[in-house]
Amino acid sequence: RFDPVAVSFQQYYPEPTDPSKMINNYVSSTTATRNTNQWGIKIDQVFNEKNKIFGSYIDSNYVTLGGSLYPGVLDAAGTGGYPIKIFRLSYDTVIRPTLLNHVVFGYNRHNYKGLSSTWEQGIPAANGLKGVPQNGNMPQFNLFGTVGGGGNSSQVNTNFYVQDNM
Numbered sequence: 343r344f345d346p347v348a349v350s351f352q353q354y355y356p357e358p359t360d361p362s363k364m365i366n367n368y369v370s371s372t373t374a375t376r377n378t379n380q381w382g383i384k385i386d387q388v389f390n391e392k393n394k395i396f397g398s399y400i401d402s403n404y405v406t407l408g409g410s411l412y413p414g415v416l417d418a419a420g421t422g423g424y425p426i427k428i429f430r431l432s433y434d435t436v437i438r439p440t441l442l443n444h445v446v447f448g449y450n451r452h453n454y455k456g457l458s459s460t461w462e463q464g465i466p467a468a469n470g471l472k473g474v475p476q477n478g479n480m481p482q483f484n485l486f487g488t489v490g491g492g493g494n495s496s497q498v499n500t501n502f503y504v505q506d507n508m
Contacts, residue, residue: 350469354415354480374409378402392436400428410459415480420459427451437508446505456495 358367380402388394404424410417429449436442460479467476474481 347470351471356413356416370411370413372409372411375407376404377406378404394434395432396434397431398429400426402426415460415463415465417459420461421457423453423455425451425453425455441508444505444507446503446507448501448503448505450499450501452499454495454497 356368356370359369360367380400382398382400384396384398386394386396402425404426406422408417410420427450430446431448432444432446434442434444458479462477463479464477465471465480466474471481
């Protein structure tokens with residue numbers, strides 16, 4: 343006897359592309375689009391022979407569309423965005439010919455976002471899957487080391503750092 347939810351989800355699995363094989367019988371090709379929009383600025387200022395400042399800022403956004411091994415609701419790729427912001431400012435002071443003070447302040451922010459191509463299609467409700475958001479997307483399945491389906495994701499990392507070297 344099979345669980346009715348498991349039977350319902352079987353409709354999404356593709357037919358073998360080589361039915362003569364018992365295993366390794368599905369071959370897929372995929373396309374993915376990746377775009378990067380990036381820019382930055384840099385400053386260098388020498389005030390005098392003992393004092394100088396350096397600063398930089400980088401803003402980058404990497405977006406990927408598609409690229410899943412499986413078709414339809416098993417599409418694990420969706421749309422991903424990775425905005426990154428990096429700032430650095432340093433100040434150097436020569437205290438004496440053999441002693442330099444180097445101070446650095448930095449800020450990094452990485453924001454990883456993923457949006458499933460099956461978001462808000464109500465797949466759990468349509469297949470009787472309980473205990474998850476019913477208007478959500480296809481749950482993630484791991485099929486022999488490859489992933490099908492999957493949800494939205496978001497992770498933000500913000501780092502500050504200060505360093506004083508003498």
